[in-house]
Amino acid sequence: MAMTLRDIINKLLRRQPASASTARERLQLVLAHDRSDLSTELLDQMRREILEVVAKYVEIDVDEGAVSLETEDRMTALVANLPIKRTMTGQIKLKEHKDQSEENSQETEGKDQNY
């Protein structure tokens, strides 16, 4: 996300950002939903189901997991950010494999959501 000199000064001075950047962010969010025609309930249900599937393979932090819609250039993407719990030695906590053949086809994009 673009930041201007004014945005930075406002941030340093802990002032409210100029209203244009607030407008931009609110619009991007609302348009992502408008364009996908997905209701918040449906999105929430999808989020829960995606988490369930992923949780079969790795241990994830269910409370931190976020699934959201992002939009750019009239393309809308479903972005899932699912923090994976780590073992003491820093390894990813894997679950024992069960019937993995089916669930492999699930499409979730584990992209970082930080700007």
Next chain:
Amino acid sequence: MATDTRVILICSGKGGVGKTTLTANLGISLARQGLTTAVLDADFGLRNLDLLLGLENRIVYTAQEVLEEECRLDQALVKHKQESNLSLLPAGNPRMLDWLKPDDMKRIVDMLKEHFNYVLIDCPAGVEDGFKNAMSASQEAIVVTNPEVSAVRDADRVIGLLNTNAIKPVQLVLNRVRPKMMANQEMLSIDDVTDILALPLLGLVLEDEQVIVSTNRGEPLTLNSVNSPAAKCYLNIAKRLQGENIPLIDPAEESSGLGAKFRRLMQTKIF
């Protein structure tokens, strides 16, 4: 008889963003460039184009009588007093909304295409039947919006519908731009709006009090006040429609002096 007529839908989604004002001024500007132009008032519920052009007292027949074959097309067309290349086809009675179908709109536009280089359709607000009927008769579109969240959101809806209906090109006109507010980042910038809507910018129109004065008189700005800020913008848009390469007005340049320099510095993108 004109070939290759361009039929352009002027639409917005949100009401009151400047469709009718743009239609009137583009009509005058194109006519002045020697192009025969018809402006069609497709806002049957709340017609206004006749008022903005100062032609309200000269209407005898409307699109309704043409469709009902009670008169010929040339009897319903109202020629502009000063710009004889420009004609208005007035909207009929609001009751037309009850029976008008996309095919009726196509019939009218097909008739107009035989006589004009440009057909500009002034669309009603909203995305309901009035808009859809008008869209069905159009080839390309200009989406008018303001640098405000609600106007941009509604424009996005309309763009989605235009895309699904294979209308192209679809170009953007950003109306009521206030350079000072933009410079202070208290108004969505031009880049913000074009990025979010992902449309090519046909032009921007500055906020200008003279627009109201011209509406009072029924004389579009481009007719008699060509030096007013908004008039220049409308003239540029007409030239770009004709393929001329006219650079965009930089709103930051519109406010000058030391204050403006400082505001420009504050707008510098760091990341």
